[in-house]
Amino acid sequence: MSKKAKQNIDxxxxxxxxxxxxxxxxxxxxxxxxxxxxxxxxxxxIPMQHEQGLVELLLLVDLDQEIPRTLYVAVAExxxxxxxxxxxxxxxx
Numbered sequence: 001m002s003k004k005a006k007q008n009i010d011x012x013x014x015x016x017x018x019x020x021x022x023x024x025x026x027x028x029x030x031x032x033x034x035x036x037x038x039x040x041x042x043x044x045x046i047p048m049q050h051e052q053g054l055v056e057l058l059l060l061v062d063l064d065q066e067i068p069r070t071l072y073v074a075v076a077e078x079x080x081x082x083x084x085x086x087x088x089x090x091x092x093x
Contacts, residue, residue: 012037013058014046015067015075022066023075028059047082054078 012034017023027037041048054074061067067075 010034011055011059013055014041015058015078017079022072023079024064024066025058025061026064028063045086047085049078049081051078
């Protein structure tokens, strides 16, 4: 992600999926919190994808809660994108 793209991002949501159940929202926020989420993702080589509409919907999900069924396809596309960039796969299948 370019520096210019990072400057325009004011919201962020982190998801975790271990291969079992639905992905969970593990962090979310706006402003400085969003910046910190992005910094931590970069530090840990976690792939990022910017989908403003999806992020806004995920902000409505409570922390540590599974995403709703209505977002399964959109989030599956994000997870597939992340896996295409790394060799990482969930440990439970």
